[in-house]
Amino acid sequence: MRSRPWKVIAIGAIVVALLAIGAAIGARNDSDSNSATNSRSAEGAQQLADLARRGDNDPFAIGDVDAPIVIIEYADFTCPYCSAFAVETFPTLFEKYIEPGHVRLEWRDTPILTEHSENTAIAGRTAAEQDLFWEFYHRMFEHTLAGSKDYSRDTLIGVAGKVNGMDIDEFTASLDAPALADAVRREGAESQSLGVTAVPTFIVGNEVLQGAQPIYVFEQILDEQLGEDN
Numbered sequence: 001m002r003s004r005p006w007k008v009i010a011i012g013a014i015v016v017a018l019l020a021i022g023a024a025i026g027a028r029n030d031s032d033s034n035s036a037t038n039s040r041s042a043e044g045a046q047q048l049a050d051l052a053r054r055g056d057n058d059p060f061a062i063g064d065v066d067a068p069i070v071i072i073e074y075a076d077f078t079c080p081y082c083s084a085f086a087v088e089t090f091p092t093l094f095e096k097y098i099e100p101g102h103v104r105l106e107w108r109d110t111p112i113l114t115e116h117s118e119n120t121a122i123a124g125r126t127a128a129e130q131d132l133f134w135e136f137y138h139r140m141f142e143h144t145l146a147g148s149k150d151y152s153r154d155t156l157i158g159v160a161g162k163v164n165g166m167d168i169d170e171f172t173a174s175l176d177a178p179a180l181a182d183a184v185r186r187e188g189a190e191s192q193s194l195g196v197t198a199v200p201t202f203i204v205g206n207e208v209l210q211g212a213q214p215i216y217v218f219e220q221i222l223d224e225q226l227g228e229d230n
Contacts, residue, residue: 072108081212084145087145093218123136143155
């Protein structure tokens, strides 16, 4: 197996975290070929695949529910690297893989960076209640990529106002919904329980990728996995 120049988190370590036996996520060694490691990696790949929800009408997912590959994005709206992915990489990923039905993208709240992380995640869920999560996602990350540190309530409402079709009165009222805050905290805790301690982190089919990687990195992984499915 050829080595890759980007940072990939160990599949086996994610599985260990999932099985709650306390190992930390480490760097994957592509040259390890012993049978025990291969077996653990195969088990890890299946565990990663099982994290996909594939729910019908999930407002936090985009793409065919039966797509061969699911990418899970663990991210924080206040993260500049997450915003780089959303603004610079997502459009090509959507055009080449999501829209044709090859890939489904699922979002997971991982509000771990700043004092504003939780409020912005709640705002995302507020937009999702109007089935406008992905439209808000792009507007919110454009705001972050521009370098703004302002995530006040008025600013979040202003970002939502840029989304076509958003009912701002409904959006504003939902920002205070305890159920949405509880949902953000639950999913954030779940993300961290899997060993996700940095954002963005992506589960790309049966691999784990960290950081705002350029599109060619996603292309190589996806093309390999899609080829294996054929």
